[in-house]
Amino acid sequence: MSSYFNKIFKPCINEIHNLIPGHKGIGAYARVARDLILPGRAVFQDIVVILTTRCSLNCKNCNNLMPLYDKPYHLDTDTVIADILKLLENVDTIIKFGLLGGEPLIYPELGRVLQVVLESPKVMFADITTNATVLPDSSLLKLMRHPKMFVEISNYGVKTQKVQDFAALMRENGIRHTVDKATSWVAPGGTEQRGKSREQLEKEYNACYSSRYCRTMLNGKLYLCARGAHLCDLGYMKSEHDVFDVRNTPSGPGFREGMKRFYLSDYAEACNYCDHALGKKVKPGEQLKRK
Numbered sequence: 643m644s645s646y647f648n649k650i651f652k653p654c655i656n657e658i659h660n661l662i663p664g665h666k667g668i669g670a671y672a673r674v675a676r677d678l679i680l681p682g683r684a685v686f687q688d689i690v691v692i693l694t695t696r697c698s699l700n701c702k703n704c705n706n707l708m709p710l711y712d713k714p715y716h717l718d719t720d721t722v723i724a725d726i727l728k729l730l731e732n733v734d735t736i737i738k739f740g741l742l743g744g745e746p747l748i749y750p751e752l753g754r755v756l757q758v759v760l761e762s763p764k765v766m767f768a769d770i771t772t773n774a775t776v777l778p779d780s781s782l783l784k785l786m787r788h789p790k791m792f793v794e795i796s797n798y799g800v801k802t803q804k805v806q807d808f809a810a811l812m813r814e815n816g817i818r819h820t821v822d823k824a825t826s827w828v829a830p831g832g833t834e835q836r837g838k839s840r841e842q843l844e845k846e847y848n849a850c851y852s853s854r855y856c857r858t859m860l861n862g863k864l865y866l867c868a869r870g871a872h873l874c875d876l877g878y879m880k881s882e883h884d885v886f887d888v889r890n891t892p893s894g895p896g897f898r899e900g901m902k903r904f905y906l907s908d909y910a911e912a913c914n915y916c917d918h919a920l921g922k923k924v925k926p927g928e929q930l931k932r933k
């Protein structure tokens with residue numbers, strides 16, 4: 643099993659470093675470092691919750707496989723909130739709690755879910771990643787003005803994106819945000835199993851950003867990688883190894899220990915269905931025609 647330092651401690655400190663500018667982060671560093679060291683505490687760098695598999699774009703090389711959903715769907719809001727509350731009940735701190743799609747701004751009850759995340763004292767930062775095809779309405783903007791809020795705008799250079807308008811709204815409302823201009827993507831390849839050895843899976847997983855960040859919850863289960871979550875949801879892969887079942891694991895010390903073991907995993911079976919390690923660069927956001 644991988645070391646606590648590399649898989650949890652260091653990513654937590656890095657996440658704070660990225661989210662809190664300079665000296666203002668000293669108090670947060672101290673609090674998180676103390677909780678990371680104290681026995682029995684449960685602090686994790688980030689969690690991403692999928693709200694919908696519907697997207698307003700249709701990217702050919704989507705790492706999360708959205709174009710393969712014949713029947714994309716919104717998740718039931720009450721169930722999503724119950725899963726989030728169960729998870730938060732069993733941890734002490736999540737540094738960054740992300741809401742994602744598909745495109746999260748087309749999820750009808752984004753505001754309701756965001757409010758739960760923002761109100762939790764266990765969440766240090768709430769994050770939304772958007773493709774900026776849909777602008778937030780006034781009630782969402784009001785919520786987003788919360789000091790814990792952070793918005794990541796992905797700019798793929800697709801015509802229907804309103805990146806400048808979205809960023810202007812963020813500035814006008816004092817909402818922390820970044821605009822990430824992608825110059826290239828790495829092609830993840832198809833959904834077939836590649837037959838890689840366990841040694842190869844370990845090597846690829848540990849070299850990948852996803853082995854330290856972006857644990858993804860979909861339908862009450864946490865996955866080691868967002869691609870794995872959708873590979874399982876679409877039926878291309880079955881895995882018990884890559885999953886921590888939030889909904890069906892009883893609350894208590896066993897939950898915390900199970901989640902820690904999950905974070906410290908040495909490999910992900912999802913890497914057997916992924917070409918990221920090949921590093922083949924492709925144009926970002928290339929659009930497929932809708933069926």
Ligand code: SF4
Pocket residue numbers: 846847850851852853866867868869870910912913914915916917918919
């Ligand atoms: S499947 Fe493996 S290599 Fe591909 S993105 Fe996920 S963790 Fe990285």
